[in-house]
Amino acid sequence: MKFFWIGLFLSLFGYQSFSQNTDKNTLSGTVESETGDALEGAYVKINGKFFWTSSNGKYTAQLIDGLHEVHVTMIGYESVDTVVKLDQDLQLDFKLSPSVTGLEEVLLEGHEHKKTSQQVLYVDNEFIENQFSGSLASTLERMPGFNAMQIGSGASKPIIRGLGLNRVAVAENGIKQEGQQWGADHGLEIDALQVENLEIVKGVGSIAYGSDAIGGVVRIKNNTTPSEGFSGNVYSFAQSVNNSLGSSVKLSYSQDDWFIKGKFTGISFGDYSLPAEEISYLNFNIPIYDEKLKNTAGKELDWYGQAGIIKDNFSSSLSISKVYQKSGFFPGSHGIPDISRVQPDGDARNIEEPFQRVTHFKVISNSNFIYENGELDLDIAYQRNHRQEWSLFHTHYSGQEPPEVNPNLELDFDLHTYSTRAIYHHNFNRDHETQVGVDLQWKDNDISGFNFLLPEYQAGNYALFAIHEYKASANNLWSFGLRFDYGIIDMEGYYDPNLYEYLIGRNQPEETARAYAQRSEDLNRDFSSLNARMGWDHSFNKNWSTKINVGTAFRLPTAIELGANGIHHGSFRHEQGDPNLDPEQGFMADLNLSFVKDSWNISISPYAYFFSNYIFLKPTGTFSVLPHSGQLFKYTESEAILTGLELAVDKEFGRWHFSLAGEYLYNQQLTSDRSRNFPLPFTPANNLFTEVGYKLFQDSGVFNLSELSINNRLMMEQDRIAQGEEITTGYALWGLGWQNRLNINGFKASVNLRVDNLLNERYFNHTSFYRRLQIPEMGRNIQLNIKIPFGGS
Incomplete structure (x- = not known):
């Protein structure tokens, strides 16, 4: 914790002792389309440093005197390059010509942004608002190599290249989001509608972000400087499948060298519809009344505030946010199924027990100090993730009394995280840049509730890393990275007297009963890991380019993997940790080959991972001693391989555009007994997404960028399943869109109408939280989004 307060002090007061004598001038201007519309979120790259345009298309940069290379890009438009000589304040405006449209908004690779050897997908706020599907991960699902682990209709979590849970890091403004990521029933506490810009790094991101980035990183950037004056917008949406209604308001004000921003989101949704009249679970036939899944309603209330200051050689911002989510669980997902509990209650929007409630509060300080040949980024953060699962008190033992306080609180996890991250960038010359960083984190997790799953713990992670980029020529960029991590974890033991009495009452020996009643032992362990990565970005010519990455990957075992021992109703089984697990270690290699010409944009990306000790939950084949718990699942480690191929194609034919995104996945455990080499759990099926769009009203003054589209998401049968999983049949979903x-006389608005699952297909998502209950996914959904901007100059 002391690193947090030291870093915060430096961030807030370091500017007072920092000065530069270098003369600087202002380069500013606007980026617009050929029709004169401001382009928000365009990249303005100046000598390797990036700036984003505001909602009015404006950008501002403080630069030293001399020559500067300026590169302007906006997805969907042709890029512009120029060189300017700066010896006084200068205004430089750009007009961009349209290029390909559609999925290229997210599929254009790194050569259209900051040149990097890693494979990166870029997403802006406009794409998220147009494709919003109730949560951030589900909104991004149409990209190759990206899937969502669905948790009802209002929550989901990301899967990249078949890796999810604790193997994908999510970072906001440089700080890793920390919650209870290990749970299949735990969503991502991020407000999708407040995201300004987003990058998805596919492949190992461990060098920069450490453990949990073994599959990739979702980098959220909410630090865009707003345009001068007051501006904002109102975004509202409605969905038919769960009668969802939501609105998000964004406000900003900027003057001279300071700005403030505020964002507010409210969402309410009811029980969602599904094309089924009955489900079968644990040999029970459970009716679905009125094709509504009872108690899947929920609500969300989020706010975000940011204030910042921008000086010639220093900038700093302070962001404070809170995400509150509450949603019900289908009653059959907790405890033994009971038909009486799923009968309709006449209110499709109420939230009864069992339900989950989570609040994520976050404070982030970002500061940037500019020197003559480099700069220092200092990020400080505090997070509190408070997650609760509520269910009517029920006991598996005779004689267990409900708690006096909150008797229906089943599980309570209260996680406090303190983070400090500092990176110094040094430019030796135009061809060599080195980043040296320190990454410090401390976590404290408290528990309560009438059920036990995870002991209390404290954990720390301390890391040093360095990344060097060498631009060997205009067509070759080499990247080298090295990182050392040292982690500690201190877990408290937990003794269960009720279990002891239960086992004694069933004539178990006292020694056996005492051993099982000690649900977790005191545990104090430390871990270390040294990892490296090398990457190469090469352009063969103006049409062909490639990216190659090789390196090692690691992940420290989590508290749930080391110390879990209880019935996890969210996963419908008894889960048990192994205190002797080692850090997960792997080797990876990936390749990307891209072709761009005449509005063709084609990308193919094969990759492969080898893990010496992949950690996963494995059924033991024995029944748990805990009552009503079924088979015991234990965290174990095994050698494993994971490989796959991603394909993306975009093409424009006059008014038509065509997009395709496909993914093939293959993974497998490697053991001495080949007959036991099962696939890894939670692996998405091979899939293909296609979309065809047609531009309308190109000569209209009222309808701008109007497009009608039809899409299809094809999921293959998933018959390569882990132990304890069931085969999931394939399906094809059709959708329509009109944006x-x-x-109208100066009144501007974006209106988008979308229909998902057009044919009301009955299908199962292999990675869905409700897949184990044989519950199909949501039925046909009609969604309307409206965004109205206001203010600005």
């Missing part, structure tokens, strides 16, 4: 930008 418009209206301009």
